[in-house]
Amino acid sequence: MKLPDFExxxxxxxxxxxxxFGRAAEELGVSAGTVSKAVARLEARIGARLFHRTSRRLSLTEAGRAARDGAARILAEGEAAEAEAREAAAEPQGLVRLAAPMSFGVAHVAPILPDFLSAHPRIAVDLHLSDALVDLVGGGFDLGLRIAALADSSLRARRLCGIRRSLVAAPAYLDRHGRPAHPDDLATHACLGYAYLPTPDRWHFAGPDGAEATIVPAGPLRANNADALGPALRAGLGLAVQPDFMVWEDLRAGRLERVLPGWSAPPIALHLVAPPGDPRPARVTALIAYLAQALASAPWAEGPR
Structure with missing residues (x-):
């Protein structure tokens, strides 16, 4: 079977x-003879005339009118495919608007952007940091980083890695107040709260053999930014549920330790999310590839990556 004569x-x-015929030849950058031969070739192939031709007027036949919309789609899709290929081959350029959580963005996104910007000098990044949930579509963002168990939405999401969340405290606090053996023991402990948890007034834990526990935290400090809990934690003022990307260095240095190691908070993951639609500009694709590689290989990241 022969391929359609797309040209x-x-x-x-x-x-x-x-x-x-003349205007079409001019727009296509070919001779009028080439246009005439192409139309004649197509008419011979389908066995019907496509145009009524007179010295003064050119009009579509019934067969031509029936074929016009399909032919227009072929032309439009071919032009779009070529434009996309040209853009992919060209050096990415332009502005990418990226939204990220505040603490995560300051600690882990901003430090890796200089290498990306050095490798792509014609790309600029507008980094918007907020712990509140940002409306990517309404805010005109190209990309977002979200740390959560994602709800269903129209956004396109790519999971980069898992993130462990642990109950942590300073050794000095635990030496003074004791090390809890069960989440219920937290009723007598100072709990430092993060306002943007999915359920800030309830802490949920999963334990051995499918056991579950929920506690109502109470303590001297609650904040809408997880960084604000760090000084109080290190000063031994209480315990907090923190993601590893916030506390991994403190844990490694011994400034904090994990509490209730047999129990875990509900799992979360780091995702790249983007508004629906294709094709993506090359500048956005370049930043996605860079962030995916850099963040999924971070020391606090958990597989699968």
Whole structure:
């Protein structure tokens, strides 16, 4: 089976659009003879005339009118495919608007952006940091980083890695107040709260053999930014549920330790999210690839990556 004569269909579409062999040839950058031959070739192939031709007027036949919309789609899709390929081959350029959580963005996104910007000098990044949930579509963002168990939405999401969340405290606090053996023991402990948890007034834990526990935290400090809990934690003022990307260095240095190691908070993950739609500009694709590689290989990241 022979392939369709895509060139002839594209030429026919342009003639039908302009109403003139000459104008179509000019727009396509070919000779009028090439246009005429392409249309004749197509008419011979389908066995029907596509145009009524007189010395003064050119009009579509019934067969031409029936074929016009399909031919226009062939031309438009071919032009779009070429434009996408040209953009992919060209050096990415332009502005990418990226939204990220405040603490995570300051600690882990901002430090890796200089290498990306050095490798792509024609790309600029507008980094928006907020612990509140940002409306990517309404805010005009190209990308977002979200740390959560994602709810279903129209956004396109790519999971980069898992993130462990642990109950942590300073050794000095635990030496003074004791080390809890069960989440219920937290009723007598100072709990430092983060306002943007999915359930800030309830801490949920999963334990051995499918056991579950929920406690109501109470303590001297609650904040809408997880960084604000760090000084109080290190000063031994209480315990807090913190993601590893916030506390991994403190844990490694011994400034904090994990509490209730047999129990875990509900799992979360780091995702790259983007508004729906194709194709993505090359500048956005370049930043996605860079962030995915850099963040999924971070020391606090958990597989699968």
């Amino acid at each position: 002839a269909w594209a030429v026919f579409a342009r003639v039908a659009e302009t109403g003139s």
